[in-house]
Amino acid sequence: MDFVDIMVARMPAFALTLVRIGGFLTLAPAFSARMVPVAFRFWISMFLSLLLLPVVDGSALAGVAGVGYFPLVLRELVVGLLLGFVVMLALLSGNYAGKIVGVHMGFGLATIMDPVTSEQGTLIDQLQGLIVLILFFTLGGHRMLLLALSSSFKVIPLGAAQLPTAVTDGVVRLFLHVILLGIQIAIPVIASVFVVEAAVGILSKGAPQFNVFTVGLALRILVGALVLVATIPLMVILMKGFIFTLPGELHNLIGLLAPRGA
Numbered sequence: 001m002d003f004v005d006i007m008v009a010r011m012p013a014f015a016l017t018l019v020r021i022g023g024f025l026t027l028a029p030a031f032s033a034r035m036v037p038v039a040f041r042f043w044i045s046m047f048l049s050l051l052l053l054p055v056v057d058g059s060a061l062a063g064v065a066g067v068g069y070f071p072l073v074l075r076e077l078v079v080g081l082l083l084g085f086v087v088m089l090a091l092l093s094g095n096y097a098g099k100i101v102g103v104h105m106g107f108g109l110a111t112i113m114d115p116v117t118s119e120q121g122t123l124i125d126q127l128q129g130l131i132v133l134i135l136f137f138t139l140g141g142h143r144m145l146l147l148a149l150s151s152s153f154k155v156i157p158l159g160a161a162q163l164p165t166a167v168t169d170g171v172v173r174l175f176l177h178v179i180l181l182g183i184q185i186a187i188p189v190i191a192s193v194f195v196v197e198a199a200v201g202i203l204s205k206g207a208p209q210f211n212v213f214t215v216g217l218a219l220r221i222l223v224g225a226l227v228l229v230a231t232i233p234l235m236v237i238l239m240k241g242f243i244f245t246l247p248g249e250l251h252n253l254i255g256l257l258a259p260r261g262a
Helices: 003-009 011-027 038-055 066-090 092-105 123-138 141-155 166-206 212-230 232-243 246-257
Strands: none
Touching: 011 038, 011 066, 011 141, 038 141, 066 092, 066 141, 066 166, 066 246, 092 123, 092 166, 092 212, 092 232, 123 141, 123 232, 141 246, 166 212, 166 232, 166 246, 212 232
């Protein structure tokens, strides 16, 4: 059997592999950005599918033909989207902390449109989101993703994924963890801004002619910015520990999606 015959025989497995990887890259950090061309994501998906095809188990595809592939395609798409969503959700803690900090510092009055996500936000959440993304790739997060994606094909054969209710519980637990982490990152700035507001309020009582809005807003931004810069190492430490838990989170999700007895 020559190479062409092998590729024809493996074409269904290759197509389903492409669907899972394409779904994963649709939500994966950096690759899901709007500035990344769709054609680039497609060719990256094709390349990764060719690389992973030798380890793909296509035994569950035996006897499937025609419209029988439709539910398999949906399953593979759901698996890829779930894996990408877990990683995307984990990295949103920086943006969430930035939104809290930005509102308390007074930047909520000057929201801008993020060209990457097409969502409104402040400069603070965009800055912290970029710091988290850079930290993710610096720590080798892209290699973690590729290893997790490769192991998913070993644990979850093509077309054999299960969708138990425990998957929802795992995603909700991760979502709560992300919110808690974002609050922990934002607490120092929130506390400093609260102290500034309390001091300005006391000062305004003693001096009614004091322009609370103008001076208070400037002090909130100044003190908040100083504390934000000083606590960047703390954010890096918290996010570093959280990023290193991602392989475990992905492994747990893959285990939940695996067929019974796998």
